[in-house]
Amino acid sequence: MRVTANRDVCIGAGQCVLTEPAVFDQDDDGTVLVRLDRPTGETADRVREAVGLCPSGALRLDDDRGRERPDGRERPDGRERPDDRGRERPDDRGRERPDDRGRERPDD
Numbered sequence: 001m002r003v004t005a006n007r008d009v010c011i012g013a014g015q016c017v018l019t020e021p022a023v024f025d026q027d028d029d030g031t032v033l034v035r036l037d038r039p040t041g042e043t044a045d046r047v048r049e050a051v052g053l054c055p056s057g058a059l060r061l062d063d064d065r066g067r068e069r070p071d072g073r074e075r076p077d078g079r080e081r082p083d084d085r086g087r088e089r090p091d092d093r094g095r096e097r098p099d100d101r102g103r104e105r106p107d108d
Contacts, residue, residue, distance in 0.1 A: 004037065004060050
């Protein structure tokens with residue numbers, strides 16, 4: 001298995017570092033850094049947990065053939081788990097969040 005991070009999507013929550021500091025770190029801005037991209041054994045189990053905890057979805061797991069693996073948010077068939085529907089994800093990039101739909105934004 002291989003873990004990668006999309007640094008453009010990372011919001012710096014640090015859940016990955018708290019879950020597995022041997023694999024994940026943060027730069028001075030708080031953006032994720034992957035220190036070990038091919039974890040094994042118990043470390044790989046904690047990496048799977050960290051990927052599932054990532055609030056921005058910046059982390060990704062691939063199997064050894066390059067196919068994406070379920071990360072804890074999706075079931076193996078690709079559908080969301082029922083408890084994840086409607087959950088708001090933090091987003092500091094100005095994109096619409098579920099609770100913003102239908103509301104007028106104040107003028108800047």
